Amino acid sequence: MKFNPAGRLLQLWTIPKGEDGKEKPGDVNWLHAMAVDSKGDIYVGDIIGKRAPKFVRQK
Numbered sequence: 001m002k003f004n005p006a007g008r009l010l011q012l013w014t015i016p017k018g019e020d021g022k023e024k025p026g027d028v029n030w031l032h033a034m035a036v037d038s039k040g041d042i043y044v045g046d047i048i049g050k051r052a053p054k055f056v057r058q059k
Helices: none
Strands: 009-011 031-036 042-046
Touching: none
Parallel strands: none
Antiparallel strands: 031 042
16 A cells, blocks of 8 residues: 555555466465565565566556
8 A cells, every 4th residue: 555645545556366276367375475676566475376476567
């Protein structure tokens, strides 16, 4: 979530929960880690899906 100084919500990201063994692109089952690079892209570690998807920031 991203808020302005007055507390108003500016941005909300949600990530769909995948079905075990049947994950689709963008699904995450068990989020274990998150990282943000210098461009604002987000990487998440999914230990059940055994992958690290990248979510690219759109402007």
